[in-house]
Each structure stands twice: as C-alpha cells, then as structure tokens.
Amino acid sequence: MRRQRRASQSGTMAKKAKTGSAGGPGGGQRQLRVRVKTARKRSVSSARWLERQLNDPYVAAAKSEGMRSRAAYKLKEIDDKYRLLKPGMRVVDLGAAPGGWSQIAAEKVRALAPDGGQVIGIDYLDVDPLPGVTLLKLDFTDEGAEDRLKSLLRGGQADLVLSDMAAPTVGHTRTDHLRIMGLAETAAHFAVDVLAPGGAFLCKVFQGGTERELLDLLKQSFSVVRHVKPPASRAESAELYVLATGFKGRCVVANDDED
Numbered sequence: 001m002r003r004q005r006r007a008s009q010s011g012t013m014a015k016k017a018k019t020g021s022a023g024g025p026g027g028g029q030r031q032l033r034v035r036v037k038t039a040r041k042r043s044v045s046s047a048r049w050l051e052r053q054l055n056d057p058y059v060a061a062a063k064s065e066g067m068r069s070r071a072a073y074k075l076k077e078i079d080d081k082y083r084l085l086k087p088g089m090r091v092v093d094l095g096a097a098p099g100g101w102s103q104i105a106a107e108k109v110r111a112l113a114p115d116g117g118q119v120i121g122i123d124y125l126d127v128d129p130l131p132g133v134t135l136l137k138l139d140f141t142d143e144g145a146e147d148r149l150k151s152l153l154r155g156g157q158a159d160l161v162l163s164d165m166a167a168p169t170v171g172h173t174r175t176d177h178l179r180i181m182g183l184a185e186t187a188a189h190f191a192v193d194v195l196a197p198g199g200a201f202l203c204k205v206f207q208g209g210t211e212r213e214l215l216d217l218l219k220q221s222f223s224v225v226r227h228v229k230p231p232a233s234r235a236e237s238a239e240l241y242v243l244a245t246g247f248k249g250r251c252v253v254a255n256d257d258e259d
Contacts, residue, residue, distance in 0.1 A: 025057040025073065068130075070232065071164060072100030074241075075202075077230035082243065084200055085109055089117045090158045092149060092194070094140050094187050095165030096121030099130050105162065106132040120152050140165070141183075146190055157196040163187035163203040177206050184242070185214050192221050192250055199247040207238040218244045 059070050067073070079085050085108035093102045102121040109117025111132030119132060124139040134152060138145050150156050165187065167179035184203050191201040201222070205214075218225045223246025233239050 025060065067100055068098045068103050068128075069100035072104050073232040074164075074230045075101045075104045075162070077232055078202065078228055078241065078243070079104070079108065082228075082245070084160055084202065084243075084245075087113070087117060088115065089160055090154055090196075091117065091119045091160045091162065092153070092158045093119065093121040093133075094161065094163040094190070095123055095183075096135065097123040097125040097127045099127045099133070099135075101162055101164055102127075102130055102133045102135075105160075106130060118154055120149060122149060140190075141186060146193070149190075150194060153194070155196075156194075157199075158191075158194050159196055159199045161187065161191040161195060161199070161201045161203075163201075166204060180204065180206055181211050181214065185211070185217075188214055188217055188244075191244075192217065192247075195247045197247060197249055201242075201244040201247070203242050205240050205242050207240050214242075218242065221248055221250070222246050223248060 085091070085105055087108075087110045089109045091105045091109060093105060096102050099121065102119055106112070106117075106119045109119060111117050111119050116132070118134075120134045120136070121127060121130070122136040122138055122140050122145065124137065126137060127135050129135065136145075136148065136152075138148065140146075163184065165180075165183045167176070167183055169176045169179075184205050187203050188201060191199075191203075195201065201218070205227075215225065222244035225242065225244045228241050228243050229239075230241070233241075
C-alpha cells in the first residue's frame with residue numbers, strides 16, 4: 001500500500017511540474033527562474049540583463065527553433081494577428097541585423113519557391129547569409145541606399161516595408177525618442193515612395209507619442225493606421241510599433257502658391 005501511495009503521490013507531483021501558463025514560447029511548462037549573482041567584474045545592470053536573458057522564454061525558443069533573435073517572434077505575433085505576409089510578396093526589411101525578421105518573412109512569402117516572394121534586408125552591420133534573402137551591408141540613411149533597394153526589387157516596388165531600426169541610445173529619453181522617430185519618418189517616406197497599391201508598412205517607434213508629422217503622412221497614404229505591441233515586446237520596454245495597411249498611393253500635396 002505504501003508503495004502504491006508513494007507512486008500516486010509521485011505521479012501527482014509530476015503532473016504539477018508539467019503544468020504552466022499556456023500561450024507563447026514555453027507555454028505548458030513551468031519556468032524555473034535562474035538568478036544571477038553580481039560577480040566582481042560584473043555590474044548590477046549587466047547581472048540584471050543576464051538574468052533577464054536566462055529567464056526569457058523567447059530567448060530560449062529562439063535558440064531551440066533556430067531563430068536569429070527573439071525579435072523574430074515580434075513579427076511572427078503581429079503577422080499571426082494581422083496577416084501581413086503572404087506567398088509571393090516583395091518585402092524590404094530595414095535594419096535587418098541579426099536577421100530574425102528577414103528569416104520569418106522569407107518563410108512566409110516562400111522566398112525559396114520557384115514562383116515565391118522576395119525579401120531584401122539592409123543593415124550597416126554584418127548579417128550572416130539567410131536562405132532566400134538578399135542582404136545589403138549598407139546604412140539605409142546613406143545617399144543612394146534607397147535607389148539601390150529599388151533597383152533590386154521586382155518591378156521596382158514592394159508589398160511590405162518592415163523597419164525594426166533603432167538608433168544607438170545615449171541615455172537621454174528625449175534625445176533617444178527624437179533619434180528613433182527620425183529613423184521612423186525616413187522609413188515611412190521610403191515606404192510611401194516604394195510601396196505598390198494595397199501595401200503595408202510596419203515600423204518600430206517609442207511610447208510617448210508618434211510624432212504628428214509621421215501620423216499625418218501615414219493617415220494620408222494608408223487606409224488604416226494603428227499602434228501595436230506584440231506579447232514578445234517586453235512589457236517594461238517603451239518599444240511600440242506603428243502598423244499602416246491599405247496603401248492608397250503617394251499623396252500629392254498642392255502648392256498654395258500655384259494658381
């Protein structure tokens with residue numbers, strides 16, 4: 001009887017150990033939290049970063065599933081909800097390093113298929129080759145970069161422009177916000193210039209308000225403009241994404257000086 005009781009108790013404990021919160025990477029399994037002590041050569045901030053990485057289910061999922069980065073799941077979650085990526089589409093990935101978004105895009109548009117889509121990634125950082133992705137080592141803000149991208153696109157147009165670009169931070173909130181918004185506006189102008197009718201634009205911004213100039217441009221050029229924050233984007237992060245869908249074509253602004 002004791003053996004049977006112990007076996008029953010062991011089975012119950014095993015079932016409890018397997019249960020956990022559902023949904024997202026690591027769902028259905030209890031995550032054992034790893035704590036990192038501050039070593040002599042490790043600062044408190046670096047210890048916190050390491051502890052966060054070790055306990056991040058998206059980091060673990062990226063390693064086990066062969067994803068370039070945890071950021072890949074941000075695009076995947078947004079696409080799961082809004083169905084942006086479809087077979088045969090032409091996609092431009094601005095700020096592609098280390099390649100997580102391009103990796104997801106290439107799979108979704110079937111870039112390796114004979115009649116599949118096209119994915120072009122650009123970054124001033126090195127990106128290891130990705131199957132089905134054309135990679136440019138070039139700063140998107142450099143003169144001539146946009147023309148180079150257009151020359152590579154089939155028909156000179158894209159169906160989706162992605163931007164996960166982020167300027168190096170300096171620790172000053174207002175300055176960092178202005179820098180990333182500057183990149184977002186540059187990316188938006190490129191999208192308006194290169195997108196085919198019906199296309200879409202997805203871009204990283206910061207919480208604290210998307211600048212009116214950017215929103216005005218997007219609302220004039222797209223049918224729907226919304227802000228999204230996928231589950232993979234850390235809750236404590238000020239990171240946010242603006243998603244514009246249903247591109248209507250370039251808007252021609254009339255000149256008040258003309259008769």
